[in-house]
Amino acid sequence: MSDSNRLMVDFDAVFDEHYPGLVRYVQRLTGDGDTAEDIAQEAMVRLFDRRISGSESGVRAWLYKTATHLVRDRYRVDTNRQRLLERHPVRPVALETPDRTLERDETRAIVREALDALSPRDKEILLMRYSGFSYKEIAAAIDVASTSVGTLLSRAEQRFAEAVSAGEVV
Amino acid sequence: MNHMDESTILALRDGEAVPDVSRDHLEECSACESALREAEWRAEHIDRLLGTLDEPGVGGTRHSEQLNEARARVRERLDARIEDDLRSRRRFRWPGHLGRAAAVLLVAVGAVSALPGLPLHSWLTSAGSDDRATPGATAETAQEVPRSGVSVAVPQEGIRVLVGSLGSLGSLEVVWIDEATARIDAPEGSRFTYGDGRLEALVAGGPVRIELPDSEVPVTVEVDGEPYLTRSEGQTDVTGPIGERTDARILFTTP
Numbered sequence: 001m002s003d004s005n006r007l008m009v010d011f012d013a014v015f016d017e018h019y020p021g022l023v024r025y026v027q028r029l030t031g032d033g034d035t036a037e038d039i040a041q042e043a044m045v046r047l048f049d050r051r052i053s054g055s056e057s058g059v060r061a062w063l064y065k066t067a068t069h070l071v072r073d074r075y076r077v078d079t080n081r082q083r084l085l086e087r088h089p090v091r092p093v094a095l096e097t098p099d100r101t102l103e104r105d106e107t108r109a110i111v112r113e114a115l116d117a118l119s120p121r122d123k124e125i126l127l128m129r130y131s132g133f134s135y136k137e138i139a140a141a142i143d144v145a146s147t148s149v150g151t152l153l154s155r156a157e158q159r160f161a162e163a164v165s166a167g168e169v170v
Numbered sequence: 171m172n173h174m175d176e177s178t179i180l181a182l183r184d185g186e187a188v189p190d191v192s193r194d195h196l197e198e199c200s201a202c203e204s205a206l207r208e209a210e211w212r213a214e215h216i217d218r219l220l221g222t223l224d225e226p227g228v229g230g231t232r233h234s235e236q237l238n239e240a241r242a243r244v245r246e247r248l249d250a251r252i253e254d255d256l257r258s259r260r261r262f263r264w265p266g267h268l269g270r271a272a273a274v275l276l277v278a279v280g281a282v283s284a285l286p287g288l289p290l291h292s293w294l295t296s297a298g299s300d301d302r303a304t305p306g307a308t309a310e311t312a313q314e315v316p317r318s319g320v321s322v323a324v325p326q327e328g329i330r331v332l333v334g335s336l337g338s339l340g341s342l343e344v345v346w347i348d349e350a351t352a353r354i355d356a357p358e359g360s361r362f363t364y365g366d367g368r369l370e371a372l373v374a375g376g377p378v379r380i381e382l383p384d385s386e387v388p389v390t391v392e393v394d395g396e397p398y399l400t401r402s403e404g405q406t407d408v409t410g411p412i413g414e415r416t417d418a419r420i421l422f423t424t425p
Contacts (some may be wrong), residue, residue, distance in 0.1 A: 015241050023240075028223045041240060045247045049255075052351060054323035054364075062323040065350050108222045115223075130220050135186050140326040140350060143385040148185070150177030157180075157212060164219060 011048065019044060025131045026067050029123065031112050035074070043067040044087075057137050064133070065141040068124055090143045108163055110167035122156035129153055174202045176209075183209045244347055319355025319379075320362040322369055328388030331380055332370045339424040340375035342410075343393060344382035344399060346418055351380040376424070398422055 019040060027036035043066040046052075052062055115123055121142065128138045135153075139146035174182075174192055181188045182196070185204060196202050278334035322329070330351050333342070347353075352369055354362065371378070382389050391399040391410070398410025399420065408415070413423035 009243075012241070015244065016237070019240060019244075020237070024224055025226060028220055031223065033225045037240065041244050041247060041391040044244045045251055048244075048248050049251045050321040050351065050353065052323050053322050054325065058325055069348060074381050104222060107219070111219045113224055126216070127220070129184070130217055134180070134415055135184070136326060143350075143383075143387070146326065150181050154176040157216060158215065161212060 001084065007010070014047075014059070015044060020023045021131055022063055022067055025064060026071060026129050027126055028070070028115070029071055031166075032117075035071075039067050039070045039074070044069055057134075058140070061133075061140040064128060064131070068141070089130060110164060114160055114163035114167060118159055120155060122159060125149070125152050126156045126160055172204070173199065176205075179205050179209050182206060183213060194241050240317070247376075292326045316358040317355050318358050318360055318362075319353060320364065320369070320371075321351050321353040321381075322364045324350050324352050324383050324387055324389075325367055326387065327367055328390075330368045330390045330392070331382070332368060333380075333391070333393045334372045335375070335377060335424075336372065337375040339373065339393070341376055341413065342378045342380070342383060342393060342398070342422040342424050344420045344422070346409055347381045348384055350383050350385065350387070351381065352383070352389070353379075393422075393424060 020041060022040040023036050026039045027033055030036060030039075043063050046066055047059070047063060052059060054062070115126075118126065124142055125138055128141060133141070135145045135149040138144075138153075140148050144152065173194060178188055179202065180186075180193055182192065196206065227341060260385045331352060333339075333354075354371050356371060356373035357375050361372045363370045380391060382391075386401075386404045388403075389399070389401045390397065393410065394410060396410065398408070400407045400409070408420060410420075410422045411424065412420060414421040
């Protein structure tokens with residue numbers, strides 16, 4: 001059976017294959033679990049509603065790109081951004097938390113801050129790479145030449161590492 | 171050979187294609203080998219750091235129950251979207267106020283023309299207006315023609331859209347969209363096939379609408395073997411019969 005036929009016939013298989021990774025990607029991108037679920041679901045709905053077909057990697061790139069655009073659109077609205085920031089402030093957790101959890105939450109806050117300090121493109125490249133995308137797939141998803149991905153990724157990693165170091169996570 | 175640059179080292183680390191000469195160099199150069207190790211360590215470190223952002227239940231650790239709930243929500247939203255689409259297809263094509271104004275005007279014309287003795291009546295009847303519009307006919311003709319279409323994910327290599335027409339198209343619209351998707355729709359009865367970067371449509375008439383990614387991915391649109399539009403290396407050449415062109419779309423008037 002061709003990929004396109006498989007896509008239309010096997011909703012469950014396509015969903016199971018792509019949804020968890022997509023939620024994780026958007027959650028890392030936004031720092032908001034509810035937003036991640038909502039955007040990942042919207043991307044899946046559009047995939048099936050528009051009967052998108054193609055190779056497996058093409059479909060995956062389409063989904064991540066659509067989700068990335070949905071995130072950009074959502075964050076373009078300042079009021080939404082403000083609401084999200086108020087709902088999910090980046091700060092260390094309360095003192096009564098056990099030490100280990102405290103340490104993990106502090107690390108998470110610093111990583112979140114370091115990610116948010118990157119440009120949207122650096123952030124997307126970094127998160128796609130660490131979601132298992134090949135350079136070619138990243139290129140397709142964010143509209144850059146595949147030959148540029150290595151350079152862009154290198155820069156994004158360095159900026160991220162520097163930002164994390166500034167927050168003193170080792 | 172000079173030392174490898176950072177992007178080549180990353181490509182090696184990430185299992186991407188690199189020239190053989192780079193691999194050979196790595197065996198001889200301890201500095202580059204050390205740089206590769208450092209890049210590998212950095213990747214592990216970044217992966218671990220990013221992992222701290224994952225909430226329990228997200229991604230690979232999702233419970234099947236949560237996944238089922240999410241799946242059900244996607245199905246619900248999809249059903250609602252399809253229902254909305256069907257509803258909008260049933261609606262008149264004209265915007266509401268224009269449609270209402272047209273209907274009122276045609277009712278008035280129909281009523282006036284039915285009154286014997288008025289100049290308009292004789293003018294209409296002498297013009298042999300057997301086919302003159304009635305409100306019922308207006309509703310019929312204003313009904314949206316059923317359409318069908320297909321969307322495909324556009325590969326990085328690009329896409330060729332080949333349109334073959336069985337009748338006059340009237341117009342063909344190309345719209346640039348902010349997605350890596352190509353979509354074509356045409357009146358119902360049209361047939362579509364996709365493979366090897368070619369989206370082929372045998373359309374039953376017009377109008378035809380084609381959506382293409384607003385990016386630098388190569389695209390070509392041909393109608394009955396004639397090139398209408400070619401985008402390659404960021405350069406767009408339009409060779410079809412342009413009716414109207416803006417940044418967002420190109421409207422071709424076809425024979």
